[in-house]
Every structure is written in C-alpha cells, then in structure tokens.
Amino acid sequence: MMVMNVVERVKRIILTPKAEWSVIETEPTSVVDLYRNYIMIVAAIPPIANFLGIWLFGASRTELGTVHASFFGGLVHAVVQYGLSLPLVYVVALAMSNFAPIFEGEKNDLNGLKLAAYSLTPAWVAEVFGLVPGLRWLDFLGLYGLYVFYLGVSKMTKCREEYADVFTAAALFVTIVAAALHAALVHMIAPWPSFSA
Numbered sequence: 001m002m003v004m005n006v007v008e009r010v011k012r013i014i015l016t017p018k019a020e021w022s023v024i025e026t027e028p029t030s031v032v033d034l035y036r037n038y039i040m041i042v043a044a045i046p047p048i049a050n051f052l053g054i055w056l057f058g059a060s061r062t063e064l065g066t067v068h069a070s071f072f073g074g075l076v077h078a079v080v081q082y083g084l085s086l087p088l089v090y091v092v093a094l095a096m097s098n099f100a101p102i103f104e105g106e107k108n109d110l111n112g113l114k115l116a117a118y119s120l121t122p123a124w125v126a127e128v129f130g131l132v133p134g135l136r137w138l139d140f141l142g143l144y145g146l147y148v149f150y151l152g153v154s155k156m157t158k159c160r161e162e163y164a165d166v167f168t169a170a171a172l173f174v175t176i177v178a179a180a181l182h183a184a185l186v187h188m189i190a191p192w193p194s195f196s197a
Contacts, residue, residue: 013121020151024114031113031137039117043085048147051078053130077160080190088182092116095174105159115156119149
C-alpha cells in the first residue's frame with residue numbers, strides 16, 4: 001500500500017466505514033504488511049503532531065503561560081511515544097481476537113489487528129489538531145473510532161450483530177486501559193523535557 005493508498009484508506013474508513021469494512025474483510029494481507037503499509041504510517045501522526053505542536057507553538061501552563069519543549073527533548077519523547085504505540089496496537093488486537101469467542105465469534109489475530117488498526121484511525125488522524133494552538137480540544141473527534149469499530153466488529157470477528165454494542169464497550173475499556181498504560185510508560189521513559197518560556 002503506497003502513501004496515496006493510505007490516504008484513500010483513511011478517507012474511506014472515516015467517510016464510508018460500513019462499505020470499507022466489507023473491502024477490508026476480504027483483503028489479503030499479513031501482520032507485517034499491515035504494519036509496514038498502514039499502521040507505521042498512520043500511527044506516526046500523533047507523536048509528530050504532538051512534538052511539532054509543543055515545540056513550535058508551545059503548550060499553555062496556567063502558572064507559566066505558554067511554554068515550549070526543547071527540540072531534542074521533544075523529539076526523544078515523540079520517538080518513545082511512537083515506538084511504544086506500535087506494540088500497543090497489537091496488544092489491543094490480541095484482546096479483540098480473544099474476546100471474539102465470548103461474543104460467539106471467531107478468534108483470528110489478523111482480523112483483530114485489522115479491527116484495532118482501522119478503528120484507531122480516526123483517533124490517530126484527530127491528533128493533527130494538536131498542531132494548532134487552541135484546537136487541541138478537537139481531539140475528541142477521534143471518538144468516531146468507536147462507531148467505526150462498532151460497524152466493523154461483526155464482520156471482522158464474525159460475532160453476532162446483537163453483541164456488537166457490548167463488544168464495542170469491552171473494546172473501549174481495553175483501549176482506555178492500554179492507552180493509560182502507554183501514557184504512563186512514555187512519561188516514565190521520556191518525561192516531557194523542561195520547558196522554556
């Protein structure tokens with residue numbers, strides 16, 4: 001999948017997710033191909049946007065006003081954030097795959113990865129708003145990924161349609177816990193560097 005294909009996939013998963021899940025369901029791929037051709041590209045958006053946003057425009061701190069991260073410190077933080085996000089996607093995917101039999105579906109790790117990666121797309125893309133001062137709050141648009149997940153869960157796990165809402169709630173819980181663990185690890189390994197005013 002070339003960069004143009006990635007842009008098209010992102011556009012279709014956001015604008016026409018129901019139709020796109022039908023394409024994804026039958027699409028031949030592997031874990032390596034999915035990572036190399038999609039996940040590693042789209043998952044780079046949040047760390048790049050966060051780094052550029054806080055380095056170029058700064059972050060608002062009540063007691064200090066607007067502060068900026070140093071280039072090197074911010075870059076290290078972004079690299080750690082990105083590096084830890086890649087295995088996190090697979091951990092969430094394995095959880096989805098293992099949840100499937102509970103909801104009368106089929107355990108399939110590759111389909112779990114497809115479900116996790118493509119459902120995270122709106123959240124990854126919404127991080128672009130972190131670049132622009134005052135628009136960071138628009139990150140909430142990434143919650144659209146819940147709807148994308150809901151539409152894809154029955155196709156990708158073969159679970160019964162009536163369980164899609166409960167499966168989505170379980171996936172949300174797992175994703176929140178995984179994201180909190182990710183944030184904690186990133187801040188332990190590479191805390192935001194000292195800010196300069």
